[in-house]
Amino acid sequence: MAAIIDSADDAIISKDLNGIVISWNEGASKLFGYSADEMIGQPILRVIPEELEYEESKILKTIRLGEQISHFETRRKKKSGEVFEISVTISPIRDETGTIIGASKIAREITDRKRVERLLVQSEKLAATGRMAATMAHEINNPLESLMNLIFLARQDSAPGGKVHDYLITAEGELERLTHLARQTLGFYRDTGSPTEVSLNQLLESVISVYSPKLLAAGITIEKHFDDQRKVFIRRGEFLQVFSNLITNAADAMRQGGKLSISTHESVGPWGDGIETVVRDSGSGIRLEHITQIFEPFFTTKGELGTGIGLWVAKQLVESRGGTISVASSTEQGNSGTTVTVAIPYGPPTGHNETLRAGG
Numbered sequence: 001m002a003a004i005i006d007s008a009d010d011a012i013i014s015k016d017l018n019g020i021v022i023s024w025n026e027g028a029s030k031l032f033g034y035s036a037d038e039m040i041g042q043p044i045l046r047v048i049p050e051e052l053e054y055e056e057s058k059i060l061k062t063i064r065l066g067e068q069i070s071h072f073e074t075r076r077k078k079k080s081g082e083v084f085e086i087s088v089t090i091s092p093i094r095d096e097t098g099t100i101i102g103a104s105k106i107a108r109e110i111t112d113r114k115r116v117e118r119l120l121v122q123s124e125k126l127a128a129t130g131r132m133a134a135t136m137a138h139e140i141n142n143p144l145e146s147l148m149n150l151i152f153l154a155r156q157d158s159a160p161g162g163k164v165h166d167y168l169i170t171a172e173g174e175l176e177r178l179t180h181l182a183r184q185t186l187g188f189y190r191d192t193g194s195p196t197e198v199s200l201n202q203l204l205e206s207v208i209s210v211y212s213p214k215l216l217a218a219g220i221t222i223e224k225h226f227d228d229q230r231k232v233f234i235r236r237g238e239f240l241q242v243f244s245n246l247i248t249n250a251a252d253a254m255r256q257g258g259k260l261s262i263s264t265h266e267s268v269g270p271w272g273d274g275i276e277t278v279v280r281d282s283g284s285g286i287r288l289e290h291i292t293q294i295f296e297p298f299f300t301t302k303g304e305l306g307t308g309i310g311l312w313v314a315k316q317l318v319e320s321r322g323g324t325i326s327v328a329s330s331t332e333q334g335n336s337g338t339t340v341t342v343a344i345p346y347g348p349p350t351g352h353n354e355t356l357r358a359g360g
């Protein structure tokens with residue numbers, strides 16, 4: 001029996017009713033990093049993360065009642081301090097008279113399984129978002145187009161210089177802005193056209209023109225510094241999307257007003273010659289514990305107001321074009337702000353990420 005237990009892959013452990021370890025097999029040593037010598041006679045709490053210590057008293061209570069706990073999923077701590085996900089089954093141990101004297105426990109690491117489960121949930125959410133965007137793009141673009149046509153016709157019929165004519169011109173402008181926004185937020189899934197030669201400076205000007213009324217109204221001043229430069233070979237719609245996302249994020253971070261600066265310059269990076277665009281805001285900055293997560297899909301600090309896909313999408317688009325996107329940020333009072341740098345090489349893209357466009 002002892003030999004079987006020792007050769008098992010699973011961690012098999014027994015403890016008394018005070019939570020003191022009585023036996024500890026090879027599998028447990030491999031899993032937790034502690035040898036049997038280090039654990040026998042020691043409290044099992046050593047492998048339980050502090051915030052989960054309450055679980056132990058609950059487990060012991062259940063065991064005292066003679067009940068088993070099956071496939072309980074929780075987290076435990078290795079000797080190295082690493083916390084990992086685990087599935088445990090715990091059963092009471094009885095002496096010859098049937099009295100419960102302790103518990104035996106079989107544990108198995110499930111970190112990998114959990115990771116796969118989380119990825120699946122994420123990719124399902126993404127697929128759903130893609131389908132929704134494709135539907136919305138269709139449902140919104142068509143009526144928008146007919147509105148544009150109707151207003152155009154009405155303007156043709158109205159007397160130039162008259163009030164109605166002026167109103168219609170304003171309405172047309174606003175509608176154009178709306179169409180532009182809808183294309184950017186929803187059109188990404190549909191931009192399957194070929195890349196063309198695009199002036200980044202012009203592209204940035206057109207994104208800024210869409211957002212400047214909103215930015216100015218929020219007390220944000222806009223500074224531009226564009227160097228002369230060659231054109232880049234990109235899908236225009238994709239990069240309208242990238243920079244809209246960055247500007248929207250900057251605006252969200254400057255609710256009390258501030259400064260948005262956008263500049264371009266030629267540069268040489270590990271990815272070759274190209275153009276770096278720097279979008280800098282004087283907003284709240286990104287907290288250190290968040291900065292590693294901001295490119296993850298569905299990471300947002302905006303609650304209901306954000307979906308958390310803006311930066312994720314931007315990163316996919318930039319990288320599929322062979323470029324890079326990086327973020328630096330400070331939350332220091334009086335000196336806070338965020339700088340996002342997007343580098344696009346002149347050269348041809350090294351790889352394509354077609355999966356992104358699978359949504360339609």
Ligand SMILES: Nc1ncnc2c1ncn2[C@@H]1O[C@H](COP(=O)(O)OP(=O)(O)OP(=O)(O)O)[C@@H](O)[C@H]1O
Nearest residue numbers: 249250253285294300301306307308309310311338
């Ligand atoms: N310029 C910025 N200043 C401060 N925080 C930022 C900035 N850009 C991004 N963040 C942080 O990164 C998070 C993720 O950004 P991301 O654009 O991916 O999603 P979101 O803006 O929350 O939602 P959406 O999908 O609508 O873009 C934001 O919720 C915010 O916390």
Ligand SMILES: [Mg+2]
Nearest residue numbers: 245249310311
């Ligand atoms: Mg965003």
